[in-house]
Amino acid sequence: MLDDLLGDRPELPPPVDAAPKWLDTQHGRLCYYSKGQGHTTVLVHSINAAATTYELRTLFEQLSASRRVIAFDWLGFGLSDRPERRYEPELFTGILCHVLDALAPEGADVVALSLACQYVGVVAARQPERFRHLVFISPTGLGRWARRSTLTNKTAAASLKLPGLGAAVFDGLTNRRAIRRFLGNSFADPRRLQPDHEWYAWATARQRNARCAPLYFVAGLLEDERAPQAFRKLCNPTLMIFGDQARFSDPSAAKALAAWVPNVTVETVGESGDLPHLEQPQATGRLIQGFLER
Template sequence: MSVQPTERPATLPTALLGALTLGTAAALSWIAYSRFFINHHYPLPSALEAERRTFVSPTAGLLSYYRALPRDSNSHRPLVLIHSVNAAASAYEMRPIFEHYRGTRPIYALDLPGFGFSERSDRRYTPQLFSAAIADLLRTQIRTDQPVDIVALSLGCEFAAQVALDLPERVHALALISPTGLAGRRANSIQQAQRRGASEWLYRTFSFPLWSQALYDLLATRASIRFFLKQSFEGAPDEGLIAYAYATSHRRGARYAPLHFISGKLFSADILERVYLRLRVPTLAIYDQDAFTRFDALPSLLAQNACWRAVQIAPTRGLPHFERMAEVAQALDEFWA
């Protein structure tokens, strides 16, 4: 009596094929949903209750900024605010500082290229483009003989620092809140992509026309925005910031600059050596904990460059001016005094 061999089903290959099929179907469904059902023309109010003006930068194109002037603006040093760069960045990120100093000095808050009401065209976004936008604002829109004070946030600090290095005659002092570029060897994967030469292929992958909008829409859901902002607050995230982040990320062209950001193309691997260590204007770092960057190199920087000083405002997680504005203002006022 012969025993027929029992055929064993290819369980693992079948399971993998099934998972791949389901994954592909889900991805295609989201791409279709993104294209036909997500509103990419969301109404966008002003991020700040202030006059909004525009100008054309020869390098960065159409740029928008907010301005609030006191009655005797000529006798006060201008204050320039530079927001961060992320998937849903905007001048709203600088709102507490803008409101605190409103009426006491001329205040300008720039929409960086690719964000807010500034040009959001499909082009290459680079650190040089962002620095040029800030420099052109200082050169053409702030008509005063006095150099300005700049307060910048997160990745915006790198661009502002470059301007302070290039145009020291136009920058009186530089305050950097949770600055990137100080993580040393423990930078996160996005920050390291440029250093490792991976940013270009990451960008080509993320920006592929078939799925670039759908990928960005995943990052810009209300749930995703809340998740990421929650990591930057010690307490509950600011609801106004969440709402504005959602609105500004659902505009035509909103994805172009953020896709460069998540590819790592907007970080400068040599910002510490090339810029921070060479700054000759008074520079203040305001920091504590931050889920998206580290400050391991800050003690060494303070020891090597006497122009730098630092204030730790704790407990905060990257946006101290939203939760401890009084302490941030005290640090700034003592720095500027």
């Protein structure tokens, strides 16, 4: 709210080294980025207070050297439209289907991060023909991170719509200090957080309507209750990657899942937290590239 009053709205550049392109949906316009040639890989960024494709910037460059890579900003995030509307898991799974139909109708490998893994898992369990390989980095919706929306969540969401309250909460979550703390907690070593990443997260949270989608995340309403069951039904080759010092995901639950679902493989990246692809980019990149080439 304070940033709106002061007009502190920095220009948001593209999050990756590719020109923005646009895809119309019934809900609004999506911004996406494409680079490279070969088999199509779609990168799907996470959902949080300041989420964008910037989170997958390193993988975008690594994978586009040998494949066609597409990344997109979810509705409500990044350079995509940020309408004032209700945000819910069904909206995001529908958007994912629209992106795949429009940009990868032949099927695609998909690499997703954190909460977005839930949406990919739900669609893949229902329509596996849309996908080849699945890579989930620090997926939530497993073990202690499997959550359900409750009346308390819905009450919180309603409260956050009150004039001034939602804006105040969002501003508190997305000032520079809060962003540095949140991102730093996702690393095993917070000193590995790059200043450019911190700035981009701050800048995306300063855009018009930046709070609309994230407040539903804050209220706990973007967890997909279908995800735990969907993960058990995955039939595509699936790689789940965790850092050995993960805080916001549950590697042990993923290993238990892999014991029952033969096409699920779990790998752990040393000296990393919940963003191993940023903290240990070479090791994580090799894992992903090797898996996609099987």
